[in-house]
Amino acid sequence: MTINYPGGKPFIQTTKSNEKKFSMTHSNRGMSLENEINLSNQFYLNNHIAVIHKKPTPIQIVNVDYPKRAAAKITEAYFKQPSTTDYNGVFKGKYIDFDAKETKNKTSFPLHNIHEHQINHLKECINVGGVGFFIIRFTSNKNKETYVVPAKYIFKYWDNQLNGSKSIKKDFLMNNGYLIPQKLNPVLPYLSAVDQMLTDNNY
Amino acid sequence: MTINYPGGKPFIQTTKSNEKKFSMTHSNRGMSLENEINLSNQFYLNNHIAVIHKKPTPIQIVNVDYPKRAAAKITEAYFKQPSTTDYNGVFKGKYIDFDAKETKNKTSFPLHNIHEHQINHLKECINVGGVGFFIIRFTSNKNKETYVVPAKYIFKYWDNQLNGSKSIKKDFLMNNGYLIPQKLNPVLPYLSAVDQMLTDNNY
Numbered sequence: 001m002t003i004n005y006p007g008g009k010p011f012i013q014t015t016k017s018n019e020k021k022f023s024m025t026h027s028n029r030g031m032s033l034e035n036e037i038n039l040s041n042q043f044y045l046n047n048h049i050a051v052i053h054k055k056p057t058p059i060q061i062v063n064v065d066y067p068k069r070a071a072a073k074i075t076e077a078y079f080k081q082p083s084t085t086d087y088n089g090v091f092k093g094k095y096i097d098f099d100a101k102e103t104k105n106k107t108s109f110p111l112h113n114i115h116e117h118q119i120n121h122l123k124e125c126i127n128v129g130g131v132g133f134f135i136i137r138f139t140s141n142k143n144k145e146t147y148v149v150p151a152k153y154i155f156k157y158w159d160n161q162l163n164g165s166k167s168i169k170k171d172f173l174m175n176n177g178y179l180i181p182q183k184l185n186p187v188l189p190y191l192s193a194v195d196q197m198l199t200d201n202n203y
Numbered sequence: 204m205t206i207n208y209p210g211g212k213p214f215i216q217t218t219k220s221n222e223k224k225f226s227m228t229h230s231n232r233g234m235s236l237e238n239e240i241n242l243s244n245q246f247y248l249n250n251h252i253a254v255i256h257k258k259p260t261p262i263q264i265v266n267v268d269y270p271k272r273a274a275a276k277i278t279e280a281y282f283k284q285p286s287t288t289d290y291n292g293v294f295k296g297k298y299i300d301f302d303a304k305e306t307k308n309k310t311s312f313p314l315h316n317i318h319e320h321q322i323n324h325l326k327e328c329i330n331v332g333g334v335g336f337f338i339i340r341f342t343s344n345k346n347k348e349t350y351v352v353p354a355k356y357i358f359k360y361w362d363n364q365l366n367g368s369k370s371i372k373k374d375f376l377m378n379n380g381y382l383i384p385q386k387l388n389p390v391l392p393y394l395s396a397v398d399q400m401l402t403d404n405n406y
Contacts, residue, residue, distance in 0.1 A: 056261040077277040090298035093332025129296025
């Protein structure tokens with residue numbers, strides 16, 4: 001299903017949503033990565049560990065109906081191109097900014113999962129002292145593996161695409177990223193991995 | 204015009220939008236506070252000084268039409284209650300979080316301009332090391348005055364509402380806040396005031 005922006009430019013809803021559907025249909029094992037992050041953020045908020053929220057999808061509202069004694073109903077609106085990543089917030093006084101990606105690929109992470117505005121935004125954030133990373137999940141393996149990968153490693157591959165990088169080997173991400181353990185509460189304790197990244201000054 | 208959430212709870216679009224209209228109609232002098240902040244944020248981004256964005260309004264999408272060769276059209280959607288402030292980002296490595304308010308009142312700032320979820324969110328952010336404040340503009344005076352006010356001062360009045368605080372005297376905000384100078388570029392150099400606040404460790 002292709003969605004287009006006004007003007008006809010296609011709206012690409014990052015591959016993760018397709019792969020999410022896949023993982024729901026084919027395995028029926030557990031939640032989407034986005035759900036796990038949202039639940040974990042709620043846990044971190046409730047326990048006063050961090051304040052991190054998913055940004056709402058930007059929408060251009062054109063028409064709203066105001067029925068009496070009922071909710072205002074938006075009757076015409078369009079998707080706008082986002083200019084940032086999906087998540088940001090504060091942890092241990094640090095500005096945290098990231099996006100989450102899933103791949104079915106077993107041995108590498110294809111760069112087409114990432115969008116240019118996400119790279120540009122993360123570069124600007126890091127440039128003024130923020131902490132930027134990607135949460136990358138490999139979904140095909142029996143036990144799905146999820147890594148926190150400092151954005152600087154992704155930049156190197158991204159900027160080298162013209163010279164042939166179309167994907168990043170999983171081995172590289174394993175060696176330079178931080179594996180997130182599987183837990184019950186929070187379901188995806190990604191801030192433990194981020195904490196280690198901060199301790200290593202590796203961002 | 205009253206907008207309601209699903210369930211009939213009224214959607215209150217912070218008083219600023221009404222007052223904005225007022226200031227546009229009666230004076231025709233210049234932009235709304237929100238526009239000035241957005242333009243200044245663009246200036247700060249372009250000059251690699253800070254990355255601060257206004258969050259999109261949260262919307263619950265119910266129905267979308269996908270016409271061929273045209274933009275996807277949202278045909279049914281509803282406003283959701285936000286749980287954060289409107290602005291956040293990173294400046295000098297610090298997590299920055301704030302909301303912007305305008306009042307026509309000449310001598311005090313009425314607390315009803317602020318919503319409980321904004322206070323709760325700012326308290327959580329500060330609790331984990333973030334920097335929280337309000338940008339407050341007095342629009343009635345010949346030369347409108349705009350202050351950066353550390354959130355901690357607002358909390359004191361907010362938490363004391365049951366004991367009678369319904370507003371904060373302008374004098375108090377002048378003495379404990381930071382006046383934002385009027386400039387051409389950026390039009391509202393609020394980060395100069397924030398920088399002074401950080402230097403004073405007054406947040």
